[in-house]
Amino acid sequence: MSSLEKKVAEVFMEIADGMETGQFGARPKIALTGMGSEHGEENSMAAARIAAEAGVDVYYIGTLEDPAVTTVKVADDEEGHAKMDELLESGEIDGAVTMHYPFPIGVSTVGRAITPAFGREMFIANTTGTSSGDRIEGMILNAIYGIITAKASGIENPTVGILNVDGARQCELALKELAENGYPITFAESSRADGGCVLRGNDVLRGTPDILVTDSLTGNVLTKMLAAFTSGGSFETTGYGYGPGIGKGYDKLVLIISRASGAPLVANALKFAGDLVKNNVFAIAKAEFAAAEKAGLAEAIAKRKPKPAAAAEEEVAAPPKEPCTSSIPGIEVMDLEDAVKALWKVGIYAESGMGCTGPLVMMSDANFERAAEVLKEAGYIG
Template identity: 55%
Template sequence: MSSKNIIADVFLEVANAIESGDFGPKVRIGLTTLGSEHGVENLVKGAELAKSKLFDIVLIGPKVDTDLEIVEVNEESEMHKKMEELLDSKYIDACVTMHYNFPIGVSTVGRVLTPGRGKEMILATTTGTSATNRIEAMIRNAVYGISAAKSIGIKNPKVGILNVDGARQVEKFLKELQSNGYGIEFAESMRADGGCVMRGNDLLAGTPDVMVTDTLTGNLLMKVFSSFTTGGDFESQGFGYGPGVGEDYDRKIFIVSRASGSPVVANALKYAYEAVLGNVSDVARNEYADAKKAGLDNIIASLNAKKEDKGEAEEVKMPDKEVVTHQIAGVDIMELDDAVAALWKKGIYAESGMGCTGPIVLVNEAKGEEAAAHLKEAGFIA
């Protein structure tokens, strides 16, 4: 479902509520107001901008001049304790806050407005740690991104994988999940060579609904997307760093930066409202169940086994050198040397290289098909 359709549905909901006079049980979204680099006033202004008949906003922080409800807290050290208390007691349904420490296995799913086409795009993920193994983390990030997208009304989100270290391995494993029945749909790069591994151009255009990346890169991208028009010290664009999503995580905590300005704070509150309506926690739980049916646990186990098996590298004799002009793409940068060594074991001379779309293995033209078949059999390419 497009953003236009989501907005249309919200307007229809508002119109029906106005006509009937029944807005139903109110969703309450909290907002902590201490800790911003731009002061309490900036956060309160964001809350005022977000005011709606669809949901109530509860400020958690010092007393200020506003019509909004305030749960008074005057120390930042006490603020998150109060927030957790209000969440766990169900007094609020979600909360927007800053600088929150999630447990390992939980990370946040950001939402930006791309400068190239003005399209919304989900960034999975932007803070937190989904797993300590990079490839495992990005696979989980894909599930988190799909969950967040579905919770805000995108029924069949198209997924792209940012061309960072590990992208090709992530592609291979996600496609394995897809072939085993997990309902993931892949985006196609806008560049001529296509594929679901996304280039910088796709970032600017918002090619996928969900862009999968490692969390540190996602955090950097959030900052660039949100403050590229302001010089960096005031985040004015987008919806913030998003909800903390995990396999079995129920607190709906949404993150903004200490540099987030009032427009981002307002959008983050609206993002929280949409994800509460779509019950992002339940969606994530269901997505995980589906991914596990498709073999997610086996994939994770194989990654951990591979990590443990990397002891002393086996010495492989290099075959006689040949002219290498045939390029084989799709091998991840982190496995490039291993892929070359695998071909040497088969008696095929190969070299590693870097093409315009990423890492490549170079072999003799006459041995291109044979080499590609060996690499596919060994799991280096999809």
């Protein structure tokens, strides 16, 4: 067959595939490392077949063969990962789905779950890896990584919510600063009566936001629970796995699944990878990072870096005690006592507390407005 005849044959194959799958253009080439699954290689190959039928050109790295996929034979899991890296580096494949990968610091994965209440899809930012050694910085970056992944999956204007964990309030302040400075963020609104973009467990089940921002350890647990709650945890049945590694300047498309992931989820992960390739995830990442940096990303992060400890902590005496009938939420638990002392310094008696939405600073009704001004000026609330 001549090179021209081969090219014509490839074009006709692409047209035939497009008519069958509804997706036209070159099929994304995605590798799957099949060894290491707790459910055996057969589980991985079943996923490869499903994804191939959906329009993904699957390179199966393992010992099994199937007419629907390209098998790259390896002896064990270690050799499989080496071969996967080799194929990525050479450009023979566009991306890969695997069960573990050593991402550098600054790169972490954005998961994609199906939430149980309404069957809504939700991106969880983030699920593995470490965006930053600093918790607040990591969550701010996770939000941007989530936006990149959602846009690269076809959502033009994703909504962003922040899970009510340590760091949520400072993350919220930083993201709202970026939005005010021109970086477009659409904030989700909690389904609970108190509203706001800091979300509760109910919102996780309902899939309230398109993107749920959290720390990677919490995100990892949520992804596992949402994927495997129907099986008692032994078999991840729903969702798309732990997602692609995203980071500034990072251009290797590697998506993570679990050793407990079942064939339907693994197939979804392969299709997820294919969508990211078709939508040029790295071009989207470059544009999003540029836009966030123009809006003051570095400054927003720097303002929330831990301050050096004072040589000797200033002693602040509490003003005369009075009934605390008003409260101000939205303060980080680690900042709670400092926020109370900030009010004491200006003569406002205050106490710390914990409500159902998180930490509170409590004061009298008469001092509420002045207390809110002081805490806002000090950067404890927005």
